[in-house]
Amino acid sequence: MNFLIVLLILISFIAFKIYQKTRVPKGLKNVSTLSFLDLAIAMLASYGLDKRWEDMREVLEKDGIGKIWFDGEWTIVVTDLELVKDIITKTDLYPKILLEESFPRSLVAKYYGTNVAVSNGDVWRRHRRVANPAFRNLPVHVFVESAMKLMEVMEKVDNEPIEAKSLMQRYTLDVLGKAAFGFDFNNLEDPNNVYVTTFNELIKDLGNPLFFLLSFLNYFPRTKTLKKMIKLNNLFDEIVEKKRQSVKSGEMDKKINNGTADLLEYMIQASSDPENPTLTSDELRYNLAVFMFAGHDTTANALTTILYLLATHKEVQKKVRDEILRVLGDDLTPSIEQQKELKYMNMVINENLRLYPPAPELQRRYNAQDVKFRNHVIPAKTAIVLFTYGIHHSSKNWENPEKFVPERFENEKHDHYAWLSFGGGSRSCLGINFSLFEQRVTLCLLLRKYEISLPEDSIHKDKLQLEPDNTGTMGPYPIPLIFKRNTD
């Protein structure tokens, strides 16, 4: 019996391999193959991207592209910078693959709908025109107030470990809720807030790798996940409706005039302008969902990894602290002008985002027509992944790529497309300044008050242990860090 089962598995495996081979398009025959089995094992065994990169490094450093079987088709993984530039700058030739196209009938497609991050062409332009003014008018007061609240919550802490990842997640979610749609999750003080728990569970459910590896599963009902989704959608809908009411009462105009409006209020104002295209209430909700996803875990991971790097590189920590004290003097939080003067801190931030890019690959694109690359022809409609983590860790692009060297950003000598933390071209991240502002304010307050170190018995002692990136963002496993008050 056992023998029969083994034989059946073997035959299915060989049949699968033959099927995959017959599906290789002619133009991709000579493109090296990246192992699907390695990817499946990595996803199911919860490996971090550093381990996955080790499986792919040789091919990608040598050839700049590789092909991998994913979701029933051959996908091209790219690290070659010429091709990266082509893909990023020619958005009409390389549109993003929409969630509904990749995973029809999936809850993930239903939840995010059509929004500024997942749309193409004129639809994307309409969303982006409404969102742009909001991101030009950041609610600076929210960053400052929230960072002060973080310091209050940490008030009693001295010389003891705190789990930095969940602290940063709670903090950045509070910032995002208030800055994006004026909602206080109060997650710093109330870790069990019902909306936060629902949101976290929903994101985990939606990122379940089984539904990406075996996309036919999306045809089966997922009642529990759907319930969580409806709960959050109802919250977003209520918020949108309240804001629409406040346009009528004139309250929104007041907030816009005195600079205290949130992103949603700017978007509602922009889409009420007869000169501008509008967004429906559903579309506004989809954008809030995407801001929550794109704007909270990413910055939380960035802050967590930078605190780890500072804790394990005390000389860098001291240099950043000295710079803060010199540039800010008695000011607690940096003005926009002071932020530009924090040159060394900005280098450390860039180097952290290079080593641990919170968005380790860009959204999948496809090529609208055949593309010639060296002696290969990528046939039209091939799925393409720009592999940011690989680009950032390739020795073709960076000297000693695994080393933490903030100074490499001193004169920005690197190739423009070798640093893709926030993407590039017209589809680059809308929240760059949002996130950088938040990171700088937080670092200024934390480093002025505390010296940060890694406990002796940390699992991250030899190397930062990365969690799998199933939800599309990358970060470490929980990481307790010691915060000791500065005495001078």
Ligand code: HEM
């Ligand atoms: C460290 C923090 C962040 C990182 C690393 C990051 C990374 C990225 C990357 C790589 C892209 C490009 C995706 C692609 O081309 O496929 C992107 C796009 C985007 N990001 Fe961010 N992001 C961060 C913070 C934020 C924040 C705070 C927000 C909003 C509050 C935000 C909203 C967006 C949006 C809306 C897009 C889509 C832009 C478009 O397609 O026009 N991000 N982000």
